Amino acid sequence: MSTTLAHAHHYYDVIISGAGPAGTTCALALKDSGLKVALLDKAEFPRDKVCGDAIPGRAVKTLFKINPLYEAAFNSFEPKLATRKTSLYYKGRNISFNWVGAAYTSARIDFDNFLFLLARDNSGADIYTNTEIKTVTKDKAGFLLTAKDGRTFSCSMLIGADGAHSVIAKQLAGRTIDRKNHVGSVRAYYDNINGLDPNTTEVYFNKKLLPSYLWVFPLPGNRANVGFGMLSDEIAKRKIDLKRLFYEFIQQSPELQTRLGNATQISALEGFGLPLGATEVKISGNRFILTGDAASLIDPISGDGIGNAMLSGKLAAEQTIRCFTNNDFSEQHIHTYNRALMASIGKELKTHYYARRVLAGAPILLDTVFLACRTPLLKSLIQKGL
Ligand SMILES: Cc1cc2nc3c(=O)[nH]c(=O)nc-3n(C[C@H](O)[C@H](O)[C@H](O)COP(=O)(O)OP(=O)(O)OC[C@H]3O[C@@H](n4cnc5c(N)ncnc54)[C@H](O)[C@@H]3O)c2cc1C
Incomplete structure (x- = not known):
């Protein structure tokens, strides 16, 4: 359902703001x-959505746990590759x-459209697209949300799934x-990549930029998602022009020249931020739960x-059901x-935060990893720990 009625008011038990991976999963689990x-x-x-387009195994496992039928739906979703290998390039x-x-790229x-259609057709939730929430205020029974066009929505329980620039996280937490x-x-799409294995994600390091890396992730049709990211603190301190650094990185690496030298960049180089799951931040409160990037859950x-x-979308749905069952929204x-x-x-977020x-x-630790990998036993241990 999509409404164009200005100033109409809608009441719901639960409102999920944001229909990305976190929001759609939450709707499906409800x-x-x-x-x-x-x-x-x-x-x-x-x-x-600006991203590297690598779909981790945890994403699909979570979906299949909600309903095994979604596994068949995912299997017939075509624009994806199964990735089984990661290659690291350094010095x-x-x-x-x-x-x-199993992990995938798509x-x-x-x-996201696959998830959106799955939620639209199966969750039973009312869907409002073209609905940008601008303000959230507390009211007697929960929250009042006001959209950009003046429509208002109220709910007893609010799920913030509105991404890295979450309005809900800003206003409630x-x-x-x-x-x-x-x-x-930053990331861009390239066509006609030379010699990229469709089942391998590639990661390139530059010793002056560690632990940052440039990725080349394969997509169907000999296309690749190529991107580079760096800690925002470093970018600001060193006054780095990330877009310029991206092209310099590619120019200075012989391996990347082999891959991309004759490739065609088919999209603009676009930027976006990643809130890392590094330190504890407020992710819930009275009558609300934050999920996904709104809760800063990206692996460091x-x-x-x-x-x-x-x-987090699935767990938020489970908690929401407990709140209504126990009539306790505290x-x-x-x-x-x-x-x-x-x-x-x-534990995983903490370990990876310290590893970073x-x-x-x-x-020098990266050199040590490369050395250790000459020994099959150590390599297998690293593989398990990664
Ligand atoms: C460059 C880059 C590369 C990345 N690479 C990877 C990768 O390869 N693999 C990986 O697993 N992760 C990657 N990530 C992280 C990943 O993109 C996010 O963690 C993931 O998208 C989080 O999902 P989400 O549902 O929380 O938020 P989002 O996917 O951002 O979805 C949020 C939704 O909320 C909507 N929204 C926003 N504001 C409002 C509002 N005010 N009102 C209503 N709706 C709103 C948006 O339109 C959007 O649909 C990358 C991120 C970046 C920036």
């Missing part, structure tokens, strides 16, 4: 809850890791950008955020969501 749910997004779908050397679990314009835990990134080493976004009760989320990914810091302070 199916059959008996609750009146709305899923809002400022965009019309299909819409693009003219190359090591590869083979992954046991352009976000396709993958006082979120600001923490540059020390935030990465600035890999930059993966889709899997954590979808997992911050204390909702904190069960924080605990469940951290029990799943807290250690690597930034001691780049």
Whole structure:
């Protein structure tokens, strides 16, 4: 359902603001809850999202757990590649890791539209696209949301799934950008890549820029998503022009010249931020839960955020159902969501946060990893730990 009625008011038990991976997963997990749910997004779908387009195994596993039928839907979703291997390039050397679990690449314009249609057709939620939430205020029974065009919505429970610039996180949790835990990134699409294995994601390091890296991720049709990201604090301190650095990185690397020298850049180089899941931030409160990038859940080493976004969307739905069942919407009760989320990914986020810091302070460690990988046993241990 899409409405154009200015100033119409809508009441819901649950409003999910944002229909990206976190919001759509949350809506799907609320199916059959008996609750009146709305899923809002400022965009019309299909819409693009600046990303590396690597879909982690955790993303699809979360979806399949909600309903095994979604596995068949994902299998028949075509614009994707299964990736089984990652190759690292550093100082003219190359090591590869083979992954046991399945991961994928898919352009976000396709993958997010797949999730959006799945939620539209299966979740039972009312869908409002072209609905940008501007303000959130508390009212007697929950929250009052006002859209850019003046429409208002109220709800007993609010799920913030509105991404890295979340209005909900800013207004209800006082979120600001923490540059020390935030990465600035750029990415563009290239066609006619030379010799890129469709099942391998590639990561390139430059010793002056560690632990940052440039990625070349394959997509169907001999296309690749090529991008580079760096800690926002470093970008500001060193007054870095990220777009210029991106092209310099490619020009200065012989391996990247082989891959991209004759390729055609088919999209603009676009930038966007990644809020890293590094330190504790407020992710819930009285009658609200933040999910995905709105909750700063991106892995500090890999930059993966889709899997954590979808997992948090599912856990937010489970907590929401508990709130209505127990008729308890207090911050204390909702904190069960924080605990469940951290029990799943807290240790991983912390370890990767420290690994990133250690690597930034001691780049020699990357040489050590390359050396260690000459020994099959050590390589297999690193592979398991990564
Ligand atoms: C350059 C870059 C590369 C990345 N590469 C990868 C990668 O390869 N793999 C990976 O797993 N992760 C990657 N990430 C991280 C990943 O993109 C995010 O973690 C993921 O998109 C989070 O999902 P989400 O649903 O929380 O937010 P989003 O995907 O951002 O979705 C938020 C939704 O909310 C809507 N919205 C925003 N504001 C409002 C509003 N005010 N009112 C209504 N709707 C609103 C938006 O239109 C959007 O549809 C990358 C990020 C960047 C920037």
